[in-house]
Amino acid sequence: MPALDNLTALQWAASPWIQAPAALVLWIGLFLVVKTIVLGALRRMAAKTAWAWDDILIEALSTPLLITILGSGLLVFDRILPLEPEWDRGFDVLFAFSISLALVLFVDKVTRGVLDRLASESLVLSGARGLIQGSVRGLVIGLGLLIFLDSIGISITPILASLGVGSLAVALALQDTLANLFAGLYMIADKPIEPGHMIRLPGGEEGYVTRVGWRSTWIRMPQNNMLILPNSKLAGNTIINYDLPQPDITVTVTVGVHYASDLDAVERVTLEVARDVQRTVQGAVPDAEPAVRYQGFADSSIQFQVALRASDFPGTAVVRHEFVKRLQRRYRSEGIVVPYPVRTLDIPPGHASGLKEALGGGAAAPAPERPVGFTTPIPPERRGS
Numbered sequence: 413m414p415a416l417d418n419l420t421a422l423q424w425a426a427s428p429w430i431q432a433p434a435a436l437v438l439w440i441g442l443f444l445v446v447k448t449i450v451l452g453a454l455r456r457m458a459a460k461t462a463w464a465w466d467d468i469l470i471e472a473l474s475t476p477l478l479i480t481i482l483g484s485g486l487l488v489f490d491r492i493l494p495l496e497p498e499w500d501r502g503f504d505v506l507f508a509f510s511i512s513l514a515l516v517l518f519v520d521k522v523t524r525g526v527l528d529r530l531a532s533e534s535l536v537l538s539g540a541r542g543l544i545q546g547s548v549r550g551l552v553i554g555l556g557l558l559i560f561l562d563s564i565g566i567s568i569t570p571i572l573a574s575l576g577v578g579s580l581a582v583a584l585a586l587q588d589t590l591a592n593l594f595a596g597l598y599m600i601a602d603k604p605i606e607p608g609h610m611i612r613l614p615g616g617e618e619g620y621v622t623r624v625g626w627r628s629t630w631i632r633m634p635q636n637n638m639l640i641l642p643n644s645k646l647a648g649n650t651i652i653n654y655d656l657p658q659p660d661i662t663v664t665v666t667v668g669v670h671y672a673s674d675l676d677a678v679e680r681v682t683l684e685v686a687r688d689v690q691r692t693v694q695g696a697v698p699d700a701e702p703a704v705r706y707q708g709f710a711d712s713s714i715q716f717q718v719a720l721r722a723s724d725f726p727g728t729a730v731v732r733h734e735f736v737k738r739l740q741r742r743y744r745s746e747g748i749v750v751p752y753p754v755r756t757l758d759i760p761p762g763h764a765s766g767l768k769e770a771l772g773g774g775a776a777a778p779a780p781e782r783p784v785g786f787t788t789p790i791p792p793e794r795r796g797s
Contacts, residue, residue, distance in 0.1 A: 432492040439485040447477050468525035475521070476514035483510025508563040516556035523548045544597075588644070592627045595643035599624055605646075605653055610725040612652040613641075654725040660697050663720040663728045665735055668713030670749040675714065679704045681746050685739045686718055693734045695727025696720065712753045 458466040490503035527545050558568050605611055605621050612618045619631040619639060629646050631639040654661055669678050686702035700721030707715045720735060722728045
């Protein structure tokens, strides 16, 4: 009897219906232990490196590896059991599906980790993060589905041909939308502008960028209006960005002094005022050194430019405002004259008969023996003519 019991036990142990579940449990348990050990070692290695992308890759491996272990364990379970071919075919399809699902999840997790990291460093990318992640996820799921269908023997050639024709039709129908989309992606990648930047458009419009979306860019004007510009138009134009390469900006003020002025004294006084403005005015760069450069001889004055430095674009108006006020006050105290525009009239002999009439009526003055010069202020409405 004991021998018969041992034989029965051996027969039960040799039965595939006992071996298959045991193999499944051992397979899953063994590889789960290996997965835990390997991923733990990789995490410790990644923690010692300054490279952040290895952390994203390791974290993305956990769930796909678990799905792959379960799918391969079921395939081993099927190969041990004496099942009908239909069952074998079903387990093959299940294994192919698990591999495709693992690949899709891995790529999706990597993409999400990369976008999360990049969006934390770029406000522009954070605005388009949802669109990019959704597009990549749809593409990955589509590729995974095609791989799954091809692995189970279904021809994907007709599907690819249909997708090609359909994509062409969609591209033609959404031509403007796609142009704005790719222009937005270009600006996100190249970063010519970002939220918070002060920019100037070719038409003269100025404002702060508040949002760079996948279709349009929003610009807040100084009048507190919002200019919404399609990305394709913005990417195709020349833009002045006042915040690149750095936010501080040069403020240039044009000044003119009388021809009789002492130019060395004018330069000294002007630099003293400019340095005082740089040190004391809010919005100026305190340690910046102003400069004075004479430009040439104008109609009524010797002109020069004063270069100051503001910390940002809004500070330029404040710096210019304070500099003009203080410079005028200092010039007045120093006796430096900023002349009005004047015009000199030369009257040749024989043409002075209409002089008094031209100047306001009355009897004409006698003609002088030689040309007479008259210096008169130009009326405001005729200045610059």
